[in-house]
Amino acid sequence: MVAYRTATLGDAVSIAGLHVKSWQENYRGAFSDAYLDELALGEREKIWHDRLENPLSRQTVIVAEKGEDLVGFVCAFFDVDDDFGTLLDNLHVLKDVQGMGIGKRLMSLIAKEVQDREPNSGLYLWVLESNEAALRFYDRQGGKRLETVEGNDIGDKPIMKVRYHWSSMEKLIDKK
Secondary structure (H helix, E strand, C coil), rough: EEEEECCCCCHCCCCCHHHHHHHHHHCCCEEEEHHHHHHHHHHHHHHHHHHHHHHCCEEEEEEEEECCEEEEEEEEEEEEEEEEEEEEEEECCCCCHCCHHHHHHHHHHHHHHHHHHHCCCCCEEEEECCCCHHHHHHCCCCCCCEEEEEEEECCCCEEEEEEEECCCCCCCCCCC
8 A cells, every 4th residue: 555645854865765766767868877876866865855854835745655665756846937837846656666556646646735725826847858658657647748948957968858737737636
């Protein structure tokens, strides 16, 4: 059984480790091996420690646990863009539990918060163009591909990234 809860500072190292493992599995070639294998973990540990020690009021981080193991997480920043709404900044699920509905449930939990906090707001995210599995996932969730742009805001090389947008939370919220 998978349980979902709000992340705490004590989760920072586990979230960083899962984040980097996901990047290593999905972004090999998009970022250098040296970055993925030697630099990313320290960078992500600092970022997650900072995010969880001093959370912004518009930030939420939810983790998914199977037993005592962290198997997924999502991070969003509410109403950060006048045109697109809430930024879904991170959604990562370990490969060995993908297909169990964890990513879909994490998106549903964020969509519910968006609807509760900012009922007229949309939701958007950026995903690497090379991450075909993620592109298929977001297509199945009803996201609209708006644009593909070059970015250099993460990693150590310029990347092509796709913006997805949901103008309504209706289809994302799990009705269970």
